[in-house]
Amino acid sequence: MSELPPDSAERRMLEALVCPQTHNTLAYDAERQELVSKAARLAFPIRDGIPIMLIDEARTLAE
Template sequence: MSDDPKAHSGVERHVLEALVCPETQGVLRYDAEAGELISERARLAFPIRDGIPIMLVDEARKLDD
């Protein structure tokens, strides 16, 4: 697998790095395998669809504890 997020998500790395969690304003971790941006503090995974990060809490998947 490539370390370049754009290879899987269609989103430039600098764009992903500029995004923050809409709930906590915290840092997000990119999960290339799942195609999601993870907020550890909020325990949410935000999907990336067609190269567009969906930064809506209502669209996020809750992470299991």
């Protein structure tokens, strides 16, 4: 999440989200606009600034 200002509301919101499958923390991929769950091997899209935290909408990460 290094591309967001350290004290921004957006950063705090993204840091509060967890993977809906594993409940682990997520990594922010600014280039792809995704929140990545390494444990579940899923990437959740961020569309128009809104994280889509639905497993059915997530992209499966390649091994």
